[in-house]
Amino acid sequence: MGMRKVAIVGAGITKFVRRAQETGKELSWQASKMALDSCELTLDDVDMVTMGTAPDAFDGVHMKGEYLADGAGGIGKPYMRHFVGGGTGVFSPIHGWFHVASGMADICLVVAEEKMSSCHPHPQGAFLTIFDHTTEQPLMPTLIWIFALEMNRYMETYGISKADIARVSVKNKHNAMDHPAAQIPQEITVEDVLNSETLCWPVNRLDISPASDGAAAIVLASERVARRITDKPVWIDGIGFSIDTAYWATRDLAYPRYVETAARMAYDMAGIKEPHKEIHIAEPYDPFDYKELHHMEGLQLCKRGEAARLTADGVTARDGNMPICPSGGALGVGNPIAATGLMKIIEIFLQLRGEAGKRQVPGDPRCGLAQAWGDLMQMGTVVVMRK
Amino acid sequence: MKLEDYELGGINIKSSDFKKGKVLTTEWEPNLKYAWDNGVAIGRYLAGLKEGRIIARICYQCKRIMLPPRMFCELCFRPTDEWMEVKDTGTINTFSIAQVNWDASRRGKDEPPLLPAVIEIDGASPGMGIMHMLGEVEPDQIKVGMKVRAVWKPREERTGAITDILYFKPLRAPAKKAGARKKTKSKNAAPARGKR
Numbered sequence: 001m002g003m004r005k006v007a008i009v010g011a012g013i014t015k016f017v018r019r020a021q022e023t024g025k026e027l028s029w030q031a032s033k034m035a036l037d038s039c040e041l042t043l044d045d046v047d048m049v050t051m052g053t054a055p056d057a058f059d060g061v062h063m064k065g066e067y068l069a070d071g072a073g074g075i076g077k078p079y080m081r082h083f084v085g086g087g088t089g090v091f092s093p094i095h096g097w098f099h100v101a102s103g104m105a106d107i108c109l110v111v112a113e114e115k116m117s118s119c120h121p122h123p124q125g126a127f128l129t130i131f132d133h134t135t136e137q138p139l140m141p142t143l144i145w146i147f148a149l150e151m152n153r154y155m156e157t158y159g160i161s162k163a164d165i166a167r168v169s170v171k172n173k174h175n176a177m178d179h180p181a182a183q184i185p186q187e188i189t190v191e192d193v194l195n196s197e198t199l200c201w202p203v204n205r206l207d208i209s210p211a212s213d214g215a216a217a218i219v220l221a222s223e224r225v226a227r228r229i230t231d232k233p234v235w236i237d238g239i240g241f242s243i244d245t246a247y248w249a250t251r252d253l254a255y256p257r258y259v260e261t262a263a264r265m266a267y268d269m270a271g272i273k274e275p276h277k278e279i280h281i282a283e284p285y286d287p288f289d290y291k292e293l294h295h296m297e298g299l300q301l302c303k304r305g306e307a308a309r310l311t312a313d314g315v316t317a318r319d320g321n322m323p324i325c326p327s328g329g330a331l332g333v334g335n336p337i338a339a340t341g342l343m344k345i346i347e348i349f350l351q352l353r354g355e356a357g358k359r360q361v362p363g364d365p366r367c368g369l370a371q372a373w374g375d376l377m378q379m380g381t382v383v384v385m386r387k
Numbered sequence: 388m389k390l391e392d393y394e395l396g397g398i399n400i401k402s403s404d405f406k407k408g409k410v411l412t413t414e415w416e417p418n419l420k421y422a423w424d425n426g427v428a429i430g431r432y433l434a435g436l437k438e439g440r441i442i443a444r445i446c447y448q449c450k451r452i453m454l455p456p457r458m459f460c461e462l463c464f465r466p467t468d469e470w471m472e473v474k475d476t477g478t479i480n481t482f483s484i485a486q487v488n489w490d491a492s493r494r495g496k497d498e499p500p501l502l503p504a505v506i507e508i509d510g511a512s513p514g515m516g517i518m519h520m521l522g523e524v525e526p527d528q529i530k531v532g533m534k535v536r537a538v539w540k541p542r543e544e545r546t547g548a549i550t551d552i553l554y555f556k557p558l559r560a561p562a563k564k565a566g567a568r569k570k571t572k573s574k575n576a577a578p579a580r581g582k583r
Binding site for chain 1: 388389390391393395396397398399400402405410415417421423425426429432433453454455461480481482483484485486487488489490491492500501503504505514515516517518519520526531548549550
């Protein structure tokens with residue numbers, strides 16, 4: 001393709017919390033500084049900076065990218081914000097990849113931040129304006145409605161029960177017990193999920209990830225530079241992204257085709273023919289528990305309608321054959337939208353380097369994947385990584 | 388590197404401290420107002436709703452009868468060709484029983500749940516659904532695959548808005564006879580539809 005190889009060489013993250021004392025700018029600084037420190041670089045070494053952050057409406061700060069630039073180390077440098085809703089965090093390394101793969105930068109700092117707590121009474125309110133202003137907004141929808149509608153369609157299509165889906169929440173909140181940044185690590189049972197408050201049937205309180213504040217950052221380097229920085233680079237071998245129509249009610253709600261399209265783009269680039277065999281470990285986006293299953297199917301990690309059974313059989317547990325969300329995911333670590341995607345990238349980075357501590361999956365994983373999804377349930381972003 | 392070796396940022400403020408004003412914050416309540424133009428396609432759609440009709444638009448190339456109507460086909464990337472009235476009946480593609488309002492506040496104890504649904508409108512291409520509400524139905528009677536009909540506002544109260552349809556209600560009283568129930572069930576052959 002005439003592109004250079006690109007590696008992840010460093011990472012930083014803040015704790016994910018419900019309401020951070022720090023501003024978004026301060027959170028961005030903490031994650032960025034940690035990422036540079038982790039690979040013994042300084043801001044002087046950085047050629048370009050990319051910043052991922054989701055709706056301005058959360059923060060109530062217009063031109064959020066520009067506002068955050070100081071914290072992300074962007075001042076006086078080529079700096080650019082990207083935003084594809086919930087898909088933003090996994091688009092962040094893709095955006096940085098273009099800078100480095102093209103030869104325009106040798107080192108690119110990639111930062112993602114979200115501060116949802118500024119919006120009151122609840123950041124859900126900020127989602128009203130993502131719906132079509134004429135044909136949908138007058139019905140006063142909340143985003144939880146469309147997740148409930150999608151989950152119900154998914155359950156109905158494949159005959160999956162709420163208990164089948166609740167296992168994902170149980171697994172991920174359990175995995176998060178070992179994540180130092182985690183907001184809601186918990187040991188819970190399927191019954192706890194089923195008995196938690198019903199928000200919009202079939203969605204209960206414990207089916208959903210929390211609103212969070214937090215930031216994450218990684219350092220990308222070209223091959224030549226990466227090998228000077230570290231003896232354990234993790235290569236970005238495949239990138240993919242794809243968008244479906246915003247007429248969301250006209251889509252097949254049981255299957256995320258946009259995720260499949262994005263995954264196939266990334267697999268083609270990485271030379272992956274049989275993803276369920278070649279991907280050893282994955283971090284699909286799990287803002288709702290059913291979404292992990294939905295996304296596993298879109299990612300071709302299993303057949304349609306099969307992900308719930310794999311979860312029930314323990315295949316997706318941290319010590320299973322195909323560990324899914326060993327970090328604890330959005331459900332356990334927390335969901336500061338853009339930062340969540342980058343947290344997932346960092347988890348695969350650490351797992352492939354064998355540096356995930358108590359979260360380390362057994363069996364020396366060599367190939368991993370992170371995926372996010374967003375906008376009006378229409379955007380898929382996928383990154384394939386190898387050591 | 389290991390995350391465990393770092394002191395991570397992110398200081399959590401307790402909700403109680405925040406509510407009691409123990410931390411300093413600055414507040415702003417915006418009072419922004421927008422007036423959105425309806426556009427050509429949706430303008431006609433709304434004019435139709437005011438007359439109690441649902442108007443779709445056809446693309447001759449991909450043959451889709453599209454709802455909501457649009458002046459260009461996003462797949463063929465060409466102008467669409469013709470207006471077409473479709474029915475005000477349809478099939479429930481999926482639904483929810485919502486105890487939550489738009490801003491995540493909870494429905495009051497004596498407020499009924501909201502019943503949002505995706506409804507595939509008869510006469511439009513298969514899968515062409517719109518989001519709307521269900522009504523005149525017990526939540527536990529709602530089924531995917533159920534046939535529904537629009538309940539319109541009285542003519543004089545319509546304003547040319549999606550809310551000119553109050554909600555969709557079941558076409559027939561639910562599960563009165565065994566025969567009716569059977570019919571609903573067979574419509575509900577879900578796996579085949581999912582692979583569309």
